[in-house]
């Protein structure tokens with residue numbers, strides 16, 4: 001399969017700060033890459049280099065074979081970018097803005113109406129087409145940002161924190177859209193929300209201090225978590241500490257901690273079924289009711305912390 005993104009030994013300095021340090025990875029059509037790392041890891045710098053907004057200090061990056069420095073015009077045509085705080089022109093209507101963006105991108109003028117129409121349909125913006133952008137909710141503004149990123153039907157799409165600040169329904173919609181577009185493109189999603197990785201990504205790269213620390217699938221990443229089982233126990237509010245003190249002494253439970261009102265998280269070296277049976281038995285013997293048990297929610301977080309600590 002063709003490589004749509006090829007990054008080789010990429011480095012970028014800001015003065016003395018080495019923000020990106022010898023990064024290499026590639027991406028094929030159909031792949032959705034979760035691009036993860038703690039704040040300051042070099043994610044935005046890498047994405048800006050791919051989009052041609054910053055030049056690398058050394059190394060190369062290619063979009064569909066075009067070098068982002070030497071063949072910047074060709075590369076830019078093939079890439080769509082949703083920056084973290086997408087600059088939108090608040091006084092423009094959605095329609096005017098998307099036409100404006102299409103003209104700036106020098107799209108064929110006869111094709112602009114149909115390209116805008118297609119981006120509007122994909123992002124569900126038809127109801128607000130003639131509304132000024134500044135009057136839209138955050139969720140709609142994000143969709144306008146997405147529409148401008150896909151209006152030229154790019155082969156490579158780079159989305160910086162695409163669901164940041166959205167409510168659960170809006171997040172779901174944006175993730176569906178990413179999944180719908182995935183087969184036709186190579187998509188890079190920078191995120192710090194690990195559930196997003198599960199929802200949309202087929203691959204994960206984690207960087208730390210500008211360096212690659214892992215390149216794997218979400219499943220491999222989870223399995224690398226030292227075989228830990230993580231249970232989230234839902235109880236009545238106010239008895240978290242009591243349950244923590246009941247479960248803490250059990251050998252095999254590596255950590256037991258309250259993680260919110262009525263929630264206790266157990267990390268365990270035992271199997272999932274053994275962990276559940278052991279925890280339930282002890283809690284029930286104390287006359288406490290467990291309302292629900294969630295699994296694994298902490299696991300990717302834990303692997304992420306291990307790898308980037």
Ligand code: ADP
Nearest residue numbers: 014017019037038039040041042043044045046
């Ligand atoms: P991330 O997106 O992963 O949070 P960034 O790429 O924004 O990371 O930043 C990587 C490093 O480069 C950080 O140490 C940051 O402080 C530094 N940095 C980013 N932009 C600039 C800049 N314009 N000038 C100087 N240092 C910068």
